Amino acid sequence: MLTQEQKELLARSGLQLNHLDEKKLCHIAKHPELSKDLTDSELIEFLTVANALYRGGVAMISDADYDFVFQTELRKRQPNHPLLHTVEPESAFTGKTVELPVHMLSTDKAYSFKEIERWAGRIEKAATALNKPFADIVFRVTPKLDGYAAYDDGQTLYTRGDGRRGTDISRVFDRGLNVANGGKRGMGAGEIVISKSYFQRHLAEHFDNARNFQASVIKEKQLEAHAEQAIRDKAAVFYPFAQLPDWTGNWEQLSSQFKDIIESIWHKVDYDVDGVILEITDAEIKEYMGATRHHHRWQIAFKENVETAEVEVLNVTPQTSRSGRITPVAELEPTRLSGALLSRATAHHYKMVLHKGIGPGAIIRLARSGEVIPKIEEVILEAEPQIPTHCPSCGHELVWDNDFLICTNNLECPAQITHSLEHFFRVLKNNDGFGPATIRKLYDHDIRSVDAIYQLTAEQFEAMGFGPKQSQNLVDQLERSRSEAIEDWRFLAAFGVFRMGLGNCEKLLSHYRLTEIFELTEQDIVGVEGFAEKTAAIVTQGLVKIRPLFNKLYQLGFNLISSQTSESDRPAHPLSGKLLVFTGSMQHGTRDDMKKEAKAFGAKVGSSVTGKTDYLVIGEKVGESKLNAARDKDVTIISEQKYLEMIKQ
Numbered sequence: 156m157l158t159q160e161q162k163e164l165l166a167r168s169g170l171q172l173n174h175l176d177e178k179k180l181c182h183i184a185k186h187p188e189l190s191k192d193l194t195d196s197e198l199i200e201f202l203t204v205a206n207a208l209y210r211g212g213v214a215m216i217s218d219a220d221y222d223f224v225f226q227t228e229l230r231k232r233q234p235n236h237p238l239l240h241t242v243e244p245e246s247a248f249t250g251k252t253v254e255l256p257v258h259m260l261s262t263d264k265a266y267s268f269k270e271i272e273r274w275a276g277r278i279e280k281a282a283t284a285l286n287k288p289f290a291d292i293v294f295r296v297t298p299k300l301d302g303y304a305a306y307d308d309g310q311t312l313y314t315r316g317d318g319r320r321g322t323d324i325s326r327v328f329d330r331g332l333n334v335a336n337g338g339k340r341g342m343g344a345g346e347i348v349i350s351k352s353y354f355q356r357h358l359a360e361h362f363d364n365a366r367n368f369q370a371s372v373i374k375e376k377q378l379e380a381h382a383e384q385a386i387r388d389k390a391a392v393f394y395p396f397a398q399l400p401d402w403t404g405n406w407e408q409l410s411s412q413f414k415d416i417i418e419s420i421w422h423k424v425d426y427d428v429d430g431v432i433l434e435i436t437d438a439e440i441k442e443y444m445g446a447t448r449h450h451h452r453w454q455i456a457f458k459e460n461v462e463t464a465e466v467e468v469l470n471v472t473p474q475t476s477r478s479g480r481i482t483p484v485a486e487l488e489p490t491r492l493s494g495a496l497l498s499r500a501t502a503h504h505y506k507m508v509l510h511k512g513i514g515p516g517a518i519i520r521l522a523r524s525g526e527v528i529p530k531i532e533e534v535i536l537e538a539e540p541q542i543p544t545h546c547p548s549c550g551h552e553l554v555w556d557n558d559f560l561i562c563t564n565n566l567e568c569p570a571q572i573t574h575s576l577e578h579f580f581r582v583l584k585n586n587d588g589f590g591p592a593t594i595r596k597l598y599d600h601d602i603r604s605v606d607a608i609y610q611l612t613a614e615q616f617e618a619m620g621f622g623p624k625q626s627q628n629l630v631d632q633l634e635r636s637r638s639e640a641i642e643d644w645r646f647l648a649a650f651g652v653f654r655m656g657l658g659n660c661e662k663l664l665s666h667y668r669l670t671e672i673f674e675l676t677e678q679d680i681v682g683v684e685g686f687a688e689k690t691a692a693i694v695t696q697g698l699v700k701i702r703p704l705f706n707k708l709y710q711l712g713f714n715l716i717s718s719q720t721s722e723s724d725r726p727a728h729p730l731s732g733k734l735l736v737f738t739g740s741m742q743h744g745t746r747d748d749m750k751k752e753a754k755a756f757g758a759k760v761g762s763s764v765t766g767k768t769d770y771l772v773i774g775e776k777v778g779e780s781k782l783n784a785a786r787d788k789d790v791t792i793i794s795e796q797k798y799l800e801m802i803k804q
């Protein structure tokens with residue numbers, strides 16, 4: 156049941172239970188997974204109440220549980236619900252609301268480096284649009300304080316409210332609250348926080364948690380003696396974000412030491428922190444990117460889900476991968492971890508299953524970080540493992556290859572064939588529609604190779620049971636995949652040769668032409684930087700295997716961009732080997748297309764003007780700074796028109 160304090164807070168906020176009764180509300184709070192059985196109005200009421208209690212410092216559920224219901228139920232049922240797209244309102248305080256001097260929004264959240272990369276990609280786009288070299292853009296990383304958000308304009312302190320209007324809580328300064336580190340008033344947005352170590356030592360007995368304490372500092376109610384003391388001891392302070400310890404640098408620095416930077420900033424302050432904030436400092440780009448109703452596009456919070464749980468293994472199922480390796484997948488007793496319901500995890504390989512005793516009934520420790528499939532961290536209680544002897548897909552006998560069990564029936568194993576087909580289209584990227592379901596259906600109709608897929612007509616697709624519209628679309632997509640330009644290394648990587656991922660393909664093809672690689676000896680390949688002897692041997696063997704398929708597909712006339720840039724290869728073209736920088740908006744195509752095209756002529760493309768740049772190609776609306784840089788460095792400036800004439804030569 157709700158506590159007296161929680162009830163009072165709901166009453167003060169004017170919140171009444173119309174759809175849920177108290178018993179049901181508390182039952183769901185205890186078992187958030189039951190929220191799936193709530194009606195829509197019950198669900199909204201549940202979240203509204205949870206949010207009000209949380210903002211008032213008397214939360215009824217943990218953040219992870221709240222996020223679970225919020226993300227899985229609400230987002231799934233009503234992706235456009237205003238709760239998802241606006242700042243969660245604070246309703247804990249009575250009193251007149253006032254317009255905030257600036258909007259205080261929530262933050263967009265990322266749980267993996269991939270998501271951060273995509274965010275940086277959007278910033279690069281904005282920088283390009285404003286003719287600013289991306290390499291010059293400064294990123295700032297600060298700890299994400301988990302306190303009570305407020306805005307200080309020097310006169311008044313406001314709550315975040317609904318992000319646009321907040322409540323005047325200047326009284327907390329009248330009560331003696333200090334700005335962190337002896338800082339001044341009027342530094343804008345920040346949070347009211349309490350020192351972690353101080354809380355443990357002096358407050359933990361009197362307050363349930365830090366949030367509960369922070370809320371008490373803000374309330375109109377007379378302060379408790381311990382809270383007053385914490386303020387006098389400067390353990391509770393208002394910390395403006397502008398004054399937080401930070402890391403600054405450009406994207407290249409940030410991305411290359413991402414883990415270390417996050418780790419060090421995360422632990423910089425003695426306050427509760429629930430992530431780090433990444434943002435850019437360039438005022439023009441910030442303005443250009445703007446905000447949604449929920450968050451600023453130029454800012455993102457990086458969070459880590461590092462909660463762990465002990466879970467029972469129900470069963471371990473073998474799964475055959477594209478390369479024939481057998482992956483052990485543990486089926487688990489369904490467990491909620493960091494807000495997600497998990498029922499499977501992978502072990503690295505069968506040697507681990509064998510040696511660590513991962514069998515039905517084993518107890519393992521599971522860690523979930525971000526959105527990736529969880530890995531088995533540790534085995535707490537061993538159980539008899541079950542080691543498969545035959546491939547689950549084709550029944551072929553399995554053999555050990557170091558730590559891995561493998562199915563060597565590469566040419567006939569359904570799992571290996573279908574995964575290879577999917578892999579081809581996925582890596583190529585310039586197509587849609589060839590996912591697992593389509594590929595499975597094709598396989599069931601005896602289609603076994605990429606080459607055979609390219610021979611299919613719309614009628615044949617229809618005969619296999621695809622609808623008329625989908626059939627035509629699949630044919631169109633096959634055509635698109637051949638006509639849309641792609642890099643030759645991407646094409647090669649799509650064949651899935653072991654050890655020839657995108658990176659290695661790019662390395663190899665920057666030395667040799669696509670048509671030459673099948674004649675290369677191991678020695679030739681070792682001569683390419685990044686290939687050790689062992690890899691070279693595996694690669695030559697792998698290339699022999701794919702050669703027949705490669706030849707067939709190569710005949711189909713894919714629109715390949717050659718990686719060859721050295722002058723001896725293309726003596727004829729005036730742009731060959733030249734370093735170009737594009738700036739401004741172009742008429743001929745998107746900036747990306749033009750870069751690809753330039754590379755196809757053997758040119759190199761940079762993002763900022765340096766002493767090594769040969770040509771600055773300018774479109775419309777070009778910033779003066781880039782032009783000046785080009786003039787200073789003696790770089791030849793050419794118009795888009797002139798450039799188009801040059802590439803036609």
Ligand SMILES: NC(=O)c1ccc[n+]([C@@H]2O[C@H](COP(=O)([O-])OP(=O)(O)OC[C@H]3O[C@@H](n4cnc5c(N)ncnc54)[C@H](O)[C@@H]3O)[C@@H](O)[C@H]2O)c1
Pocket residue numbers: 205206208209210214215216217218219221222242243259260261262263297298299300301304305315345346396399432456
């Ligand atoms: N337990 C519950 O019942 C419950 C209910 C509602 C919400 N929540 C939790 O609240 C979170 C959502 O809250 P939110 O809307 O405040 O969003 P948020 O967590 O994205 O926080 C955004 C805020 O971060 C603050 N911030 C802290 N450090 C900062 C820094 N260095 N730079 C810039 N800003 C910084 C700002 O005040 C900003 O308003 C969710 O994660 C959820 O778990 C929990």
Ligand SMILES: [Zn+2]
Pocket residue numbers: 475546547548549550551562563564568569570
């Ligand atoms: Zn098999």
